[in-house]
Amino acid sequence: MQQLYAEMLMRVGEDPSRDGLLRTPERMEKSMAFLTRGYNQTVEEVLHEALFDVDYDEMVIVKDIEFYSLCEHHLLPFFGKAHIAYVPNGKVLGLSKLPRIVDVFARRLQVQERLTQQVAEAVQAAVNPQGVGVVLEASHLCMMMRGVEKQNSSTVTSSMLGVFKEQVQTRNEFLSLVRPQR
Ligand SMILES: Nc1nc2c(ncn2[C@@H]2O[C@H](COP(=O)(O)OP(=O)(O)OP(=O)(O)O)[C@@H](O)[C@H]2O)c(=O)[nH]1
Numbered sequence: 001m002q003q004l005y006a007e008m009l010m011r012v013g014e015d016p017s018r019d020g021l022l023r024t025p026e027r028m029e030k031s032m033a034f035l036t037r038g039y040n041q042t043v044e045e046v047l048h049e050a051l052f053d054v055d056y057d058e059m060v061i062v063k064d065i066e067f068y069s070l071c072e073h074h075l076l077p078f079f080g081k082a083h084i085a086y087v088p089n090g091k092v093l094g095l096s097k098l099p100r101i102v103d104v105f106a107r108r109l110q111v112q113e114r115l116t117q118q119v120a121e122a123v124q125a126a127v128n129p130q131g132v133g134v135v136l137e138a139s140h141l142c143m144m145m146r147g148v149e150k151q152n153s154s155t156v157t158s159s160m161l162g163v164f165k166e167q168v169q170t171r172n173e174f175l176s177l178v179r180p181q182r
């Protein structure tokens with residue numbers, strides 16, 4: 001990787017041997033490993049069996065979970081907030097595990113739609129709840145600092161499973177609770 005990054009610096013017109021850039025390939029390699037560490041993680045290992053029997057069958061929502069990902073088309077960041085809800089079916093998940101599931105999939109090369117679906121499916125598989133709702137709102141640097149150069153657009157995606165798909169009322173309850181307060 002470090003050789004490739006040094007080559008890249010040269011191709012963009014830089015001198016990889018100048019003082020400020022000497023350790024840049026090494027830093028980039030480390031940084032890229034961090035930004036894509038989701039490839040080395042599985043949902044099972046981050047969940048750590050934090051499933052609890054609870055007699056609660058109302059909606060659980062964890063909202064405003066910040067995430068950072070890389071778009072697979074340009075390898076530029078897209079980032080924003082994830083909102084996750086589920087209606088339990090005898091078991092609940094340790095709360096911190098929802099953000100951890102987001103990160104397992106966000107720290108890969110992604111499109112926002114697939115990231116949204118993967119998070120919803122992972123929660124469904126982990127908790128076996130009555131249903132799952134996931135909404136992601138994000139800004140894409142590939143649309144801001146290059147390309148169409150639109151600074152204020154945001155992209156909203158959602159994935160609804162089980163009762164969130166079948167029952168308009170459940171979906172609306174979720175959507176009204178995560179709606180941005182303006
Ligand atoms: N659906 C989807 N598209 C994305 C996402 N991230 C980036 N893109 C889009 O991927 C598309 C790639 O389009 P291309 O025409 O192949 O590439 P490009 O010439 O760099 O496109 P522009 O960004 O329009 O300059 C662009 O429209 C991006 O906005 C994402 O998460 N989901």
Ligand SMILES: [Zn+2]
Pocket residue numbers: 071072073074075076140142143
């Ligand atoms: Zn992009």
